[in-house]
Amino acid sequence: MSTLGNPEPADAVLIAAAVGGDTAAFETLYRRHTGRVHGLCLRLTQSRAEAQDCTQETFIRAWRQLATFRGQSSLSTWLHRIALNEVLGRKRRASTEDRHLAVVRLEARDSHRGPATIDELERAIGTLPDRAREVFVLQKVYGYTHEETADLLNIAVGTCKAQVHRASRLLAEALGDTEL
Amino acid sequence: MTNDDAILSAELASRVGRLPREIEPPGDLWPGIAARLTREDTSLATLVQRLERDVAPDRDLWPRIEARLERPAGIAVPLRLSPVPAWFATAASLAAITVVALIASLMFVTTERALAPEGDDVAQAVDAIRAELAKVQGERLVIEESLQRDADNLSLHALWRYAYQTELDLAGKAEGLVDDYEGV
Numbered sequence: 001m002s003t004l005g006n007p008e009p010a011d012a013v014l015i016a017a018a019v020g021g022d023t024a025a026f027e028t029l030y031r032r033h034t035g036r037v038h039g040l041c042l043r044l045t046q047s048r049a050e051a052q053d054c055t056q057e058t059f060i061r062a063w064r065q066l067a068t069f070r071g072q073s074s075l076s077t078w079l080h081r082i083a084l085n086e087v088l089g090r091k092r093r094a095s096t097e098d099r100h101l102a103v104v105r106l107e108a109r110d111s112h113r114g115p116a117t118i119d120e121l122e123r124a125i126g127t128l129p130d131r132a133r134e135v136f137v138l139q140k141v142y143g144y145t146h147e148e149t150a151d152l153l154n155i156a157v158g159t160c161k162a163q164v165h166r167a168s169r170l171l172a173e174a175l176g177d178t179e180l
Numbered sequence: 181m182t183n184d185d186a187i188l189s190a191e192l193a194s195r196v197g198r199l200p201r202e203i204e205p206p207g208d209l210w211p212g213i214a215a216r217l218t219r220e221d222t223s224l225a226t227l228v229q230r231l232e233r234d235v236a237p238d239r240d241l242w243p244r245i246e247a248r249l250e251r252p253a254g255i256a257v258p259l260r261l262s263p264v265p266a267w268f269a270t271a272a273s274l275a276a277i278t279v280v281a282l283i284a285s286l287m288f289v290t291t292e293r294a295l296a297p298e299g300d301d302v303a304q305a306v307d308a309i310r311a312e313l314a315k316v317q318g319e320r321l322v323i324e325e326s327l328q329r330d331a332d333n334l335s336l337h338a339l340w341r342y343a344y345q346t347e348l349d350l351a352g353k354a355e356g357l358v359d360d361y362e363g364v
Contacts, residue, residue, distance in 0.1 A: 023214060023217055023218075026217070027210055027214070030209075030210055030213065031210070034204065034205065034209065035201075035202030035203060035204045036201055036202050038202075038203055038204065038205045039200065039201055039202050039203035042203055048206065051205070052205050052206075052207075052209060055205060055209055056209050056212055056213055056216075059209075059213050060213060060216050060217065063213075063217055118195075118199065121192075121195055121196065121199065122199070125196075140193075140196045140197065141196065141197075141199050141201060142201055165187070168187040168188050169187050171188065171192075171196075172187050172188055172189075172192070175192065
């Protein structure tokens with residue numbers, strides 16, 4: 001594939017090549033989208049190892065299913081959907097983890113002096129209950145609408161709104177947000 | 181400003197909005213992914229290419245399969261085996277098309293009918309899935325017959341795996357629908 005004058009081939013071009021079996025094209029797609037996929041996996045699993053596994057599985061599934069991608073959403077959204085299915089599937093299979101929410105929340109508040117740092121913010125988001133965190137991350141970090149989030153998670157829009165409200169309240173509490 | 185925005189201070193809401201969307205993995209995951217892709221080599225296009233190369237070199241299967249993917253429909257293609265060598269290319273090609281069409285049909289069933297079925301819709305969706313399951317099972321048996329005559333054919337092995345995985349997926353969908361309906 002010639003890249004002369006077009007160093008960044010569009011996703012659609014790379015997808016067509018990958019569907020034809022071109023793994024180099026798929027590698028380019030991987031390198032273009034892995035940060036966004038891994039970012040979501042890391043925030044939802046709260047585990048580096050799990051996030052890497054989920055990221056890897058996401059791209060392997062994407063390779064298998066690429067011929068069925070019809071471009072009705074962006075590739076990025078499609079990959080997020082696969083990643084979400086992978087993360088949520090693993091959660092269903094795994095036993096529920098006790099996150100000691102109250103303790104962590106208290107520690108976060110006690111250590112808070114002034115505006116929350118990025119690390120504190122990420123940690124506080126990590127302490128949110130699963131569903132609230134999923135909704136909050138998709139909407140507030142990745143910019144999906146209520147409707148898009150509800151569709152991605154296969155939940156009602158009303159549930160989505162309630163969960164993001166809950167997440168915001170918990171986050172404000174955890175960080176001792178002054179305008180609470 | 182929405183209600184949940186009002187809960188967070190403007191400063192905190194702004195900080196959340198500025199969190200990085202991309203977080204690169206600590207190591208390069210591509211070598212592991214590439215190894216899996218090479219080992220499994222399960223893309224539809226790769227399977228079709230193998231069939232075109234090894235089994236039916238005079239046929240261009242992909243446009244026909246792609247057309248079926250555009251407008252999914254469960255179409256059972258009758259397979260007639262004969263003792264002459266030509267049977268093999270025809271049978272394997274038609275089996276490939278049928279399996280792919282059934283996979284596409286599965287997607288149609290799950291997206292159009294089974295995502296939010298209620299009452300009678302559940303029964304209809306389950307019946308549709310069971311009908312598809314029977315078709316896929318039939319095609320798998322044909323592929324197994326072909327394998328008995330050409331046990332080393334990698335394309336047929338890959339097709340068999342596809343058919344078997346599709347059977348499992350269909351059975352899982354039917355089971356999930358019944359569980360959901362019965363409130364399990």
